[in-house]
Amino acid sequence: MGSKMLRGRFKGEMSPKLKEYTSSIDSDKDMFLEDIWGSTAHVVMLARQGIINPKEAARITAALEKIKDAYQKGTYKLKAEQEDIHLNIENAISKECGPNTGGKMHTARSRNDQVLTASRLHLRAESLEIMKNVLELQRTLLGLGEKYIEQLMPGFTHMQHAQPITAGYWLTSYASSLGRDYERLESAYARINLSPLGAGALSGTSFPIDRKYTAKLLGFDGLQEHALDTVSTRDITIELVSAAAILMTNLSKISEDLIIMSTKEFGYIEFSDAYATGSSIMPQKKNPDLAELVRGKTGRVIGALMQILTVTKGIPAGYNRDLQEDRAYLWSSLAAVKNSLIVLEEGLKDIKIDKERMETVTYSDYSTATELANYLVRKEGMAFREAYDLTGGAVKDLISKGKDFRDVKYLSDVLKKEGIDISDKELYDVLDPGKAVYRNNSIGGCSPTEVARMIKDMREAIKERGDRLNGRNLKIEAAKKMTEKAVNELI
Amino acid sequence: MGSKMLRGRFKGEMSPKLKEYTSSIDSDKDMFLEDIWGSTAHVVMLARQGIINPKEAARITAALEKIKDAYQKGTYKLKAEQEDIHLNIENAISKECGPNTGGKMHTARSRNDQVLTASRLHLRAESLEIMKNVLELQRTLLGLGEKYIEQLMPGFTHMQHAQPITAGYWLTSYASSLGRDYERLESAYARINLSPLGAGALSGTSFPIDRKYTAKLLGFDGLQEHALDTVSTRDITIELVSAAAILMTNLSKISEDLIIMSTKEFGYIEFSDAYATGSSIMPQKKNPDLAELVRGKTGRVIGALMQILTVTKGIPAGYNRDLQEDRAYLWSSLAAVKNSLIVLEEGLKDIKIDKERMETVTYSDYSTATELANYLVRKEGMAFREAYDLTGGAVKDLISKGKDFRDVKYLSDVLKKEGIDISDKELYDVLDPGKAVYRNNSIGGCSPTEVARMIKDMREAIKERGDRLNGRNLKIEAAKKMTEKAVNELI
Amino acid sequence: MGSKMLRGRFKGEMSPKLKEYTSSIDSDKDMFLEDIWGSTAHVVMLARQGIINPKEAARITAALEKIKDAYQKGTYKLKAEQEDIHLNIENAISKECGPNTGGKMHTARSRNDQVLTASRLHLRAESLEIMKNVLELQRTLLGLGEKYIEQLMPGFTHMQHAQPITAGYWLTSYASSLGRDYERLESAYARINLSPLGAGALSGTSFPIDRKYTAKLLGFDGLQEHALDTVSTRDITIELVSAAAILMTNLSKISEDLIIMSTKEFGYIEFSDAYATGSSIMPQKKNPDLAELVRGKTGRVIGALMQILTVTKGIPAGYNRDLQEDRAYLWSSLAAVKNSLIVLEEGLKDIKIDKERMETVTYSDYSTATELANYLVRKEGMAFREAYDLTGGAVKDLISKGKDFRDVKYLSDVLKKEGIDISDKELYDVLDPGKAVYRNNSIGGCSPTEVARMIKDMREAIKERGDRLNGRNLKIEAAKKMTEKAVNELI
Amino acid sequence: MGSKMLRGRFKGEMSPKLKEYTSSIDSDKDMFLEDIWGSTAHVVMLARQGIINPKEAARITAALEKIKDAYQKGTYKLKAEQEDIHLNIENAISKECGPNTGGKMHTARSRNDQVLTASRLHLRAESLEIMKNVLELQRTLLGLGEKYIEQLMPGFTHMQHAQPITAGYWLTSYASSLGRDYERLESAYARINLSPLGAGALSGTSFPIDRKYTAKLLGFDGLQEHALDTVSTRDITIELVSAAAILMTNLSKISEDLIIMSTKEFGYIEFSDAYATGSSIMPQKKNPDLAELVRGKTGRVIGALMQILTVTKGIPAGYNRDLQEDRAYLWSSLAAVKNSLIVLEEGLKDIKIDKERMETVTYSDYSTATELANYLVRKEGMAFREAYDLTGGAVKDLISKGKDFRDVKYLSDVLKKEGIDISDKELYDVLDPGKAVYRNNSIGGCSPTEVARMIKDMREAIKERGDRLNGRNLKIEAAKKMTEKAVNELI
Secondary structure (H helix, E strand, O other): OOOOOOOOOOOOOOOHHHHHHHOOHHHHHHHHHHHHHHHHHHHHHHHHOOOOOHHHHHHHHHHHHHHHHHHHHOOOOOOHHHOOHHHHHHHHHHHHHOHHHHOOOOOOOOHHHHHHHHHHHHHHHHHHHHHHHHHHHHHHHHHHHHHOOOOEEEEEEOOEEEEEEEHHHHHHHHHHHHHHHHHHHHHHHHHHOEEOOOOOOOOOOOOOOOHHHHHHHOOOOEEOOOHHHHHHOOHHHHHHHHHHHHHHHHHHHHHHHHHHHOOOOOOOEEOOHHHOEOOOOOOOOOEOHHHHHHHHHHHHHHHHHHHHHHHHOOOOOOOOHHHHHHHOOHHHHHHHHHHHHHHHHHHHHOOEEOHHHHHHHHHOOOOOHHHHHHHHHHHHOOOHHHHHHHHHHHHHHHHHHOOOOOOHHHHHHHHHHOOOOOOHHHHHHHHOHHHHHHHOOOOOOOOHHHHHHHHHHHHHHHHHHHHHHHHHHHHHHHHHHHHHHHHHOOO | OOOOOOOOOOOOOOOHHHHHHHOOHHHHHHHHHHHHHHHHHHHHHHHHOOOOOHHHHHHHHHHHHHHHHHHHHOOOOOOHHHOOHHHHHHHHHHHHHOHHHHOOOOOOOOHHHHHHHHHHHHHHHHHHHHHHHHHHHHHHHHHHHHHOOOOEEEEEEOOEEEEEEEHHHHHHHHHHHHHHHHHHHHHHHHHHOEEOOOOOOOOOOOOOOOHHHHHHHOOOOEEOOOHHHHHHOOHHHHHHHHHHHHHHHHHHHHHHHHHHHOOOOOOOEEOOHHHOEOOOOOOOOOEOHHHHHHHHHHHHHHHHHHHHHHHHOOOOOOOOHHHHHHHOOHHHHHHHHHHHHHHHHHHHHOOEEOHHHHHHHHHOOOOOHHHHHHHHHHHHOOOHHHHHHHHHHHHHHHHHHOOOOOOHHHHHHHHHHOOOOOOHHHHHHHHOHHHHHHHOOOOOOOOHHHHHHHHHHHHHHHHHHHHHHHHHHHHHHHHHHHHHHHHHOOO | OOOOOOOOOOOOOOOHHHHHHHOOHHHHHHHHHHHHHHHHHHHHHHHHOOOOOHHHHHHHHHHHHHHHHHHHHOOOOOOHHHOOHHHHHHHHHHHHHOHHHHOOOOOOOOHHHHHHHHHHHHHHHHHHHHHHHHHHHHHHHHHHHHHOOOOEEEEEEOOEEEEEEEHHHHHHHHHHHHHHHHHHHHHHHHHHOEEOOOOOOOOOOOOOOOHHHHHHHOOOOEEOOOHHHHHHOOHHHHHHHHHHHHHHHHHHHHHHHHHHHOOOOOOOEEOOHHHOEOOOOOOOOOEOHHHHHHHHHHHHHHHHHHHHHHHHOOOOOOOOHHHHHHHOOHHHHHHHHHHHHHHHHHHHHOOEEOHHHHHHHHHOOOOOHHHHHHHHHHHHOOOHHHHHHHHHHHHHHHHHHOOOOOOHHHHHHHHHHOOOOOOHHHHHHHHOHHHHHHHOOOOOOOOHHHHHHHHHHHHHHHHHHHHHHHHHHHHHHHHHHHHHHHHHOOO | OOOOOOOOOOOOOOOHHHHHHHOOHHHHHHHHHHHHHHHHHHHHHHHHOOOOOHHHHHHHHHHHHHHHHHHHHOOOOOOHHHOOHHHHHHHHHHHHHOHHHHOOOOOOOOHHHHHHHHHHHHHHHHHHHHHHHHHHHHHHHHHHHHHOOOOEEEEEEOOEEEEEEEHHHHHHHHHHHHHHHHHHHHHHHHHHOEEOOOOOOOOOOOOOOOHHHHHHHOOOOEEOOOHHHHHHOOHHHHHHHHHHHHHHHHHHHHHHHHHHHOOOOOOOEEOOHHHOEOOOOOOOOOEOHHHHHHHHHHHHHHHHHHHHHHHHOOOOOOOOHHHHHHHOOHHHHHHHHHHHHHHHHHHHHOOEEOHHHHHHHHHOOOOOHHHHHHHHHHHHOOOHHHHHHHHHHHHHHHHHHOOOOOOHHHHHHHHHHOOOOOOHHHHHHHHOHHHHHHHOOOOOOOOHHHHHHHHHHHHHHHHHHHHHHHHHHHHHHHHHHHHHHHHHOOO
16 A cells, blocks of 8 residues: 555556655655644544544544654664655555545645645754754853953954954854844744645545634634645745744854854954864864854755745746655754854853953054044044054054054154144043953943943843743643543543 | 045046046946935035034035036036936035035045945945835735636646646735735745935044934935944845846746646737737747846846856955945846836736637546545545555546546546446546645645635735835835935034 | 773863763764765775784774674664764774774774764765766656657646647656756765765874775765865765755645646546555545646755754854764755655656647637747738737737637637738648647757657656766765775785 | 836836836946847848848947947936846947937847847856966966976875975966866857847747858857747856856965965965055064965855846746846956956966975875885885785874985884895985975876976966967957948948
8 A cells, every 4th residue: 555545546656766755755755743643633633523423533642642652762764666655554554444534634635735734843843953052142142242242353244353342242243143033933933833634635625624623723813824825835934944044044154253263363262172173194283173064054054945945936826846845955954053052152162262462463463553543533623534544554654664653752753744643641540451442332332331232132142042042942741641641542 | 526535545547447447327326316316415414413513514505406406407417427316416515515514525435434324325225126016016916816726727746637626726826925925025025124324434433523414314214223234245235136136036926827728739828919929930939038038137136146256256355346336236137127027917917818719628537636635545445655646547548539527427436346336426526627626724724714814814914015105105205205304504 | 992982181071961962863864874985995995905913804894894793783783872983983992892993993094084984885875876867867757758758738828728739848848858957866876975084173184194095995086185175064865855955846846736637627638546646534635646746845855954054054164073974864865865756757657648638728729829829920021019919919809809819710800800810721720720730840849859859868868867977976886895805905 | 118118018107116126227337349240230130131221220330330330439328217238239220320210220120139148248248258268277387387497396185285295286287187177168159149130039030131141240169050949048157157167166266376385484475565465453464465465256156146046047938037036246256257357367477486485395294105105105115005004004103203205314224124125225215305296206196297288288288278368259250240341331
């Protein structure tokens, strides 16, 4: 059976090559348990609505439970020739309960809404995990931000020293980006957690089903109503993958920074031994593979996004078999996201910052030049462009002499030639990066006071989001229990 | 000047090839007016905070106004050698007010936050347009849905007749998808309409600026606070493009359907002459170019998404010049979205549906076979799989005899042989597509009653969204007036 | 051991999460046998060059052989905690021969060139398979082309009937496209089949290795010389995936045509039962899943292309761990290509063409209108645009009267009013699609004579390519034997 | 006229919105001159074959010449409402020669093959430019490679110092990659330079055209024969874009290296002032915008590749309007490639390498550790893994003591404790990077001798390719003259 299922009107078997080709077991098996849950809820509802009788329903749900146990113990074997997990399970049920009873499980349902239900439940679980991991990484970043809130370091643009900042400011910038990633995930979740069950093949059903009840049993927040829309589209999946892809570009930025800052030349940071890797022939190496792989796995998620966008481009309404490919790289790419967040969080938590190196470097560049220009604007009423040109000239002079801003005396002489008279002390104050970072206290600026304020605000947002996330998880747990209870009450 | 700007510490000119290569005027020019508005608000704020004096501010804003007028009249010429619109405008200002005054416009600002401000304002305008067009297309689809709410047509899966539905049901499925597209656009908008102005180069500024005030003058709903995060990332842009790409896959589905249904073979629909095109050598042709181009332009938006994801992958924190490329295909792809929505809406509004053809076809296929199987389940208490197999066998028999369900007599004989006794009248009722569509009244099903309910609900949602959209546009108009007023009050 | 390998300078173990994260066993396992072959050739060469002694070499190669046997029998178990297949094998060797001997296998080699060697060997095998399948599909298409060389059918542009063609012409157009796909694959092959072995970590080695000898043992056509270039780049892989992606867009076109032409409305073709699938609830359905999946799997290959392009964008020279991700979707996407070619070839071979339907449809459209215009140009010396307008007007008239070109009388009257006098017989000849297709005998045109010529030429090209392909396979077989022989001669 | 062209059978005008939407003038205008050439060759052939008379042909070609002159002088204005450049030109011709004569230009041709011809000619020109620029960049890289053939620098893997190499070796690795890029471009060229002219709308033509003759006049190397294949596919364009995208990933690697190596921390290289850019508010900045933009523009080409792959996915055979979008980002992305090659070549030519810094850094790391391990293998007959572990241990010891390999004494003591007795001199020789680089003289290794050999070989390949390229350009020039001559001989 199984391979012969769904071939009512055909003469003969399907070509073995085609059978193999059409199988989706590889991308289905991740949602095995979700399919069982979906079928259980469906059968409970069928009984409740009087569409099948409670005894049969009880036998089917018991069989489903048995398969679930076998699967969890690893004793259940999926048969590739049975096309997908859904037919695998249906076959097993029929074997268990006899075709007469087992054959009733699929009443008032189509594989179209069945598959969507299982995959929506799995998408939901993956989303919640990713969301949890984002919050965790944010928490770690804010902790580090607080720890290094006064630690001077160069701020970069074009990878050149631009203006002095603090390590706390740098690290919290990542947390800030991740906040938007979280918002996108949460926004996608609102569309993910809607029940497709009951959409049927494309037009609903003539059986008196109760879609709201199955949605409740499965912990959905509502229904995706229009049946034809439901079976024809995959935009909900694409939205999640796209939020994940954007998140990965943000993680790839963190990775790139970590890789560069842990070079011998930069020497700003060092991964702990537990988060670094060695070389197969160069025993002296300590490699930031963690960050390189996060950067590399960005490709996985962008690739998965392009894959599914390609699939959905230009196919007609109604279910088309192309849509089976919506999961081709889906679970693998979501796993990449989940795990990238975890290893990055772990690796960052243990990271060693070379405080002295960071500070020394900051004092030896010209990155407070903007401060000097700003000072001239404020103090001398100069136009910014004029101050800019003058300061630029001074820097050129210093470079040619091999000097930097720490040589206040020399600099003040240069400025005097331009008619600017500043006391050495004042000049020192203007140019001292340690003082400069405190002055940038515009909203969102690098001043430690402002950073502390942002940390506080972001923590509050995280707290709130974490609470909401817990609420979602609890609701799902409750739904599982409700399903169990309903099963038990069948007889 | 201009080409020499920003070269304080350098000896000599930039290579002409490089100057051309680094220019971003092509992708900047669309946001010329937004840059003027951004600078105006900035200067007003500088004066209000006492950073520059009101007289100078008035001279600068007057000059900005003058340039704006020239631009709108088409008399202003952008100079490519001045790298971007921002330096073009700054140069013009300095020429107009003298470098002493003009040079003050850029106080307490960097090109980084300046460019972001202009591009955020333009993104916002484009988003609102796209949102408006989505609502418009939904309205038209719902209107059509109502008009054809009882018009029978085949429902397809795998492009094969599956179950009878109505044209109203089919058309409203598109409106339903578009509802999610709208939600995504609105969700992106929440992150788009935040002010980046005041982020400076990467760390805020030491000038006592008022970010909230400029945000208000520019009609933003709030601030994007963390300055380093603000200048380093483009996820907000990517999110919009990604929502647009998903929307386009939905439009490409509509297009595919329209193309196929307007073939000679299908003959279900026909574009009006104003929305069809001819051939350069085949005078008899009537081509659905409209739909083909919408399908084709999907590539533009997916390509733009891939382009910007590639740009942002793996670049370090802080502004990097790569980010200039965030607009490489941006405006062109958003224009494709805006216009695809418009032409599709126009083309659909006028579309001719061949009612007779649709109905005849529906009556001559076997698409109520599921209904028969369901009936056997309900009436005979058969397991669905058994009913499925039996019905499949009957269809096979009919096909081999060249008959269809309209030959109720023959079919009832076939069923009798299987021990099923149904009166001809009952069989007719079960198999009549016109009756069948009414029976599918599960939530989201194709029954006209249910479709009417969904139309009502979707219209309410559209109404609400339209109101919110109007509110946004009004707020922006008010902000423009507020800026004008503040400019007038400078002196 | 194993998990501790390569951690010479580190204190403590790697984080378990990171170990799991960095593992590449999933994408490596497909090239297990190739890694064994690569190591065998390397060890034979080391002995031949006197770098290790022959006895040790013999022990190592014997151990490699043993592992290979175990693997082929399915008794070898890969350990995920040993990061990749290479360390798995190295560990097994050391266990088998003792660390003293086993530890010599990796002399004068790095994991960088080792992995590249295995993956190049596997890429090569996959390329050859794909090439073989392309030729097979072309052969089938040309066979069909010959069979239906005179079978009339409408030629489409914009999915509208444009000009009459033959089914043979239509089917050979696919074969023609595939010819270019083959060329691209063959061109990529020239860069794939070059040996990376001996590149070391990034700079070659100070051991006196013989790269040309290992290349010969492994059946490579030459060397990829520059070691730093070799380890830093993946353009060779990308090129293959990109050729495969382009090939898939061509297959997606075939699929789209097959899907549309097998709708009830078109009814031009029908898949045989062995190549069609059924529905889970609609027993009457016969679905072209085969073609839908080929179209859908296009996404897999395009996604894989985008994945690997993303990975390689902007990473520095030298090996970076990101590059491990070059195989993330690689084998899965190449398998999709291989199998799509196979099922399409099988499905097409058995396809049923409804000859009568195709012919009838062709006679009932206006698709010889261009012929009429051309005739007027030739016969009446009319300008083409004038003839075009006149013919267009006539078509408009016929449509309004519900007539088509078969009503020659009516048409000749219409033409007469425009001052054109053509005998009915001549008009019939001009407009008869069966005659028209024969007239288009410009090079590459649809005339059966011309199609026959193209079939002959394409068959010759296929023959030549097939011979070259065989030569490549034979060379590889010979290299395997040469390696075996060299192993046997070690002692 | 124009807007009304091609509307023979329609009532009324096209919707203005749709007219704007369907216009392709933006992406066509780049190939204006090529369209003129294509039409000229076509008309000459029509006359030669007696399809139109020579006098009319002469009038048409004269008009084409006139339009060309106007266009080149900038006095010709394209009208957007005339859909594309082809109809613009056809209208201008009809105005110039009268519709009777002008209307004959389009005899035996369709817009399908006409557009393909113009775009193939332009693709060809762009390809040749890109190829030229690749050779130029290779030449510069090899020149630099020669100049710095003995300049020590650290070789990186994972951005960590791995083994000492030379700057010459590093720079030639880029030239080596570019060699494959060239091969891909040349391979694509073989398919690009084939004439589509004469394919007609989809099935050739019944006029006695001479496709080989027009191909000759247009400098094509042969024909793309099968007409339906020719008009249906765009794989030739995709292949070029894909070769270009791969090339850009290679350029993005060069860019990433240049950006990192020109940081203050690395200080290995410095762009000359003419190739660096400044900041709008930080006068001390010297930014490697050049390299950042090359890295960023990689997105443009990958995005364009994705765009066109999306367009061609799943559309049916025959011309579909979607295909117009094959040029949406095409010219812009090819321009990005051309110019990236140019600015990179210019910028590299002038680059300053800090020789002392590079050397000092190389001496102060542990990057000859592999050398030490190899030495122990050779000298002590140790297994490589044992030597690796021992060397790793020694490095760990040195790091903990803050020492490096320059402290030979200390190291030899450490080794003695492990029972290894090496004289200080020998140890020094083994560990000296200057000596080490010379030892890696396996094929493709970093030894200056080997690098010199590779430079010589690559130069020979470049010479040969350059000659072939010149040949192509000369052939095209000759074809232009041949067309002119044929035009002149018309009367």
